[in-house]
Amino acid sequence: MNGYAGQILRIDLSARRSEKSPLPDELVRDYIGGRGFAAKLLWDEVPKGAAPFSEANRVIIASGPFSGLFLPASGKITFASKSPATGGYGDSNMGGHLAAELKYAGYDAVIIGGRASAPLVIVIDDDRIEFRDAGKYWGKGALISEKMLKEDLGEDFQIATIGPAGEKLVKFACVSHDFGRQAGRTGIGAVLGWKNVKAIAVRGSKTIPVYDQEKAYAKGRQMYEVCFSKPGFKEWTPEGTAGVTDWVNEVGAFPTRNFSTTYFEGHQDINGSALRTRIKVTDKGCFGCPIPCGKYSRVKFGGKETYVEGPEYETIALLGGDCALTSIEDVAYANYVCDELGLDTISGGNVCAFAIECYEKGILTKERVGRELKWGDLESVSYLLNQIANREGIGDLLAEGVRTASAELGGGSERFAIQVKGLEWSGYEARWAPSMMLSYMTCDVGAHHNRSWAITHDVATGRDSLTGKADKVIELQHTRPLFDALGVCRLQWVEIGFELQHYEQMFPLVTGMPYDWKQLLKVSERIWNLTRAFSLREVPGFGRQLDYPPARFMEEPVPSGPAQGKLLTRDKIDALLDDYYKKRGWNADGVPTREKLHELGLDFVAEELATCGRL
Amino acid sequence: MKLATRDELCSGCRVCQMVCANENFGENNPKKGVVRIVAHFPDPGRYSVKVCDECGTCQSVCPVGAISKNDRGALVVDETTCIGCLTCVEACPHGVMMTHPSRIAPFKCTLCGRCVEYCPRGAIYDADAKRA
Secondary structure: OOOOOOEEEEEEOOOOEEEEEEOOHHHHHHHOOHHHHHHHHHHHHOOOOOOOOOOOOOEEEEOOOOOOOOOOOOOOEEEEEEOOOOOOEEEEEEOOOHHHHHHHHOOOEEEEEOOOOOOEEEEEEOOEEEEEEOOOOOOOOHHHHHHHHHHHHOOOOEEEEOOHHHHOOOOOEOEEEOOOEEEOOOOHHHHHHHOOEEEEEEEOOOOEOOOOHHHHHHHHHHHHHHHHHOHHHHHOOOOHHHHHHHHHHHOOOOOEOOOOEOOOOOHHHOOHHHHHHHHEEEEEOOOOOOOOOEEEEEEEEOOEEEEEEOOOHHHHHHHHHOOOOOOHHHHHHHHHHHHHHOEOHHHHHHHHHHHHHHHHOOOOOHHHHOOOOOOOOHHHHHHHHHHHHOOOOOHHHHOOOHHHHHHHHOOOHHHHOOEEOOEEOOOOOOOOOHHHHHHHHHOOOOOOOOOOOOHHHHHHHOOOOOOOHHHHHHHHHHHHHHHHHHOOOOHHHHHHOOOOHHHHHHHHHHHOOOOOHHHHHHHHHHHHHHHHHHHHHHOOOOOHHHOOOOHHHHHOOOOOOOOOOOOOOHHHHHHHHHHHHHHHOEOOOOOEOHHHHHHOOOHHHHHHHHHOOOO | OOEEEOHHHOOOOOHHHHHHHHHHHOOEOHHHOOOEEEEEOOOOOEEEEEOOOOOOHHHHHOOOOOEEEOOOOOEEEOOOOOOOOOHHHHHOOOOOOEOOOOOOOOEOOOOOOHHHHHOOOOOEEEHHHHHO
8 A cells, every 4th residue: 555554563462462553545635644543443442331441542653655755854753541620632753763663564554552561562563563571761850761672673663662650550641652752642641551561662774655656755855945945944843842942932921830920930041042052962853854943952950961852832831831940950850750759741841830829829738738839840840740759649640730739729829720621731822822722622632732823823813803714723723733643743834934835735645545635634623533532532521621821821810021901801712712613613512523523534423422412 | 977975964863874875775764774873872972973984805705706986986796696695795804795685696885875975973984075
């Protein structure tokens, strides 16, 4: 099958068995790859009502038709599961070299089910599938484990690991790879931990067939040449995503002290320039990437050198501004702590900031926490991260995420538990950015920015107006996740203005399928409705009531900085949601209508939702 | 053409391997690329790039004389003469006489220059052109 490796690998951990099957034509036709494969496979394979931590839940690892091919940044892979953080559809994607390697080994997707009786490593070496005892790696950090596995298996293996946080079922445990890339969000590291999977190691030697090799190769060369010709090619790379830090502050959208305000006075000490000039060792690229955003850094604490990939922007926002850390060195160290423990830096920073605010307000006490907590204090943050990853003391509660923690702690802390659907908010405060706010509210996995990064649209088109915002969010929610289905990074398009038409031209050359961009966007809309339906099926009460932001964003005007005085009151939030649902073809509770599902070829979803009483 | 590297510029993206395999084998498979990247992580956090400098060791150790120059001046392996003994692979000082499970004969750089052209970072360059 052109553009694909052609096989799905299914692993039953309980039976320590694996099985290969041909990639189904209709899965390719209707869902393309990556996140599309993940959504459909989860829908089909996870029985309704299965607990996230259960043998019945699955972890899906899926690449796309562009993954591993000769075109810019073709290294994206999706990890998906029924999320322990939200109870609904969860996925997270990462770069690095795993997607490409998995395809060279002969697999477009891996479906991991069951539960191993003892910790193991899944080794995929071309056709050979092996389960190795993971006793010596269990309890070890995610980075250390990867290093040990490279020594044990060979440098040419591409390896995904979990850290202690995944083993201890922290709801925001991530999957780590290539010493610094993470599938960070929605707690998939914890699902692997529950299943006793410490690592997945992959090595492949096969060739990925493409429909028209000669033309695809020529198009690939042209795509690189176009990237090389963009002004951003040289300008953007030196700081990568960290370079946006100043701008986000200038527009009053920077998470600061648990999102209490949106401008951080010390942002010049944790920005891209600080990263580039003070701690960066090298640029570190994912597979095929011409503009590597990965910044590999070194910091010295207590006479000991620490290496970490990052901090990238999201980490700077959540561990930096949101916890008020005052130097790029402190942020980098906290980044390292998260990476080694196997914690998502976004949720990790958000949860720490929440705990510090609780402490400040007397909701958490020194006795309960075990020490003082202070803004801008690396020791406070580092202490909390370790407590969380090991589920010790207050960490056991914080490991559940801010939604659960605030419900338990009370004292009005729900107001400043900054999350949607149980997933902690990422790096853009949105009280003065209605389309960004709507993006977070309606993101299928919870409060994540990457489905629709709409803040530039707000700034460009008027931040006090609600007009046209829902349209833009929907457009972005189809365009951006399409990259996750294709298995390619979106940053060439987002950051240096690489045109979408190139992907459209490449798709038929690679796959032989005559889809134009509009048809590909239709597939993306199908996937979007399917992931929404998955959560409607799985989460009691899912729908409009879980699309609201925290009360802080609707009731507390921004107290300082460029966005001072701004907020989006509940009536505005409702107006945004009404407009969005209508334009999506969903009802007022945010449920896709039968007509919309039919239009998207999702009649089987309509039937299932009717059975559940949701349609 | 003489390939040379600036290791400190490499970001480990493997575009060199991909363009090489596409150019020389018509395949999407970096395992058939003849540039070798060694990643030194987690510390000290850098890459080494290994390319063929046409030193001639492979030719001198080949027991059957299967290695000779192509019209670009690159030493290449004649598959029909090669007996697959892999002596050249062991002897190559840079580890860039390559093997692949799908092939009996090893293979190496043909001096096509695509890696120089498409390395996004300028980490591989033509030392002759630089002198010129």
